[in-house]
Amino acid sequence: MAEIKKSQEPILNPVLVKAMDAMKEERNPRTESAFVNALKAGRFLVPADINTIQAAQANPDGTVQLKDQPQIKFVLFSSATGERYFPLFTDNSEIAKWPDREKHQLAAITYGDLCGFFRREMDKGESGTNMTGIVINPYTQNIMVPAESMFKIQNTEALAPGTKIQIGDLKEKPEELVNALEDFMKNEEDIEKAYLRVMKREDKENPNFLLVLDISVEKLGDAGVKALFDRVAEVAKPHLRGVELAIVPASNNFGVAALKNAVPFYEK
Numbered sequence: 721m722a723e724i725k726k727s728q729e730p731i732l733n734p735v736l737v738k739a740m741d742a743m744k745e746e747r748n749p750r751t752e753s754a755f756v757n758a759l760k761a762g763r764f765l766v767p768a769d770i771n772t773i774q775a776a777q778a779n780p781d782g783t784v785q786l787k788d789q790p791q792i793k794f795v796l797f798s799s800a801t802g803e804r805y806f807p808l809f810t811d812n813s814e815i816a817k818w819p820d821r822e823k824h825q826l827a828a829i830t831y832g833d834l835c836g837f838f839r840r841e842m843d844k845g846e847s848g849t850n851m852t853g854i855v856i857n858p859y860t861q862n863i864m865v866p867a868e869s870m871f872k873i874q875n876t877e878a879l880a881p882g883t884k885i886q887i888g889d890l891k892e893k894p895e896e897l898v899n900a901l902e903d904f905m906k907n908e909e910d911i912e913k914a915y916l917r918v919m920k921r922e923d924k925e926n927p928n929f930l931l932v933l934d935i936s937v938e939k940l941g942d943a944g945v946k947a948l949f950d951r952v953a954e955v956a957k958p959h960l961r962g963v964e965l966a967i968v969p970a971s972n973n974f975g976v977a978a979l980k981n982a983v984p985f986y987e988k
Contacts, residue, residue: 733810817859928964
């Protein structure tokens with residue numbers, strides 16, 4: 721289930737707002753990559769109707785206990801042509817522009833958990849909400865992102881042309897993360913080797929993990945590679961401790977460069 725909760729601390733996304741304004745003014749690879757990276761790192765306000773229901777929970781001793789459980793129903797926006805969008809607001813000043821603001825409550829959601837919510841809803845097929853995508857700050861920048869593009873953004877590390885990158889060895893091995901990945905990869909026949917490195921980009925303040933996977937891209941195809949990377953990301957997520965993770969195949973130019981002097985932590 722997505723990590724969705726009532727908003728208690730101020731939510732601000734000044735980097736994303738600046739990136740959206742720059743992209744609206746001039747759309748090019750640099751402004752697009754800045755937008756993608758800021759969107760992935762965002763935490764947003766979303767309108768919702770939040771009610772509390774009582775749910776039965778079984779206790780170890782066999783008794784049943786009723787506990788309060790929040791039930792959240794998100795408010796979707798519809799376009800003139802009937803498309804349904806999930807609205808994201810970058811801060812309180814943006815959601816205050818919505819005429820129906822006082823009729824609903826607010827929840828907070830990260831971009832990653834939002835993508836997980838979309839996947840579950842789309843997997844329901846006709847019984848799902850049939851959401852077209854998201855709309856960010858609909859009363860200001862009004863940037864729409866289709867659902868398919870949302871998933872691509874989630875699994876893409878956007879780099880502007882000319883961005884300087886430093887790749888090196890980890891000073892300290894993240895045992896918890898490595899152990900979780902090793903256990904997972906033992907059951908993945910498509911992963912031959914795996915390397916974990918550290919990557920520092922000039923356009924980001926903090927370094928992130930870089931996971932390079934030795935796989936057959938030709939055999940898996942685009943859909944297979946994406947599905948594999950999604951599974952790896954889900955396994956890694958609880959063990960990242962706030963550090964971002966980028967995943968690339970060993971066969972592309974970036975992967976080849978990243979493997980210089982590298983030693984795999986996993987080998988089939």
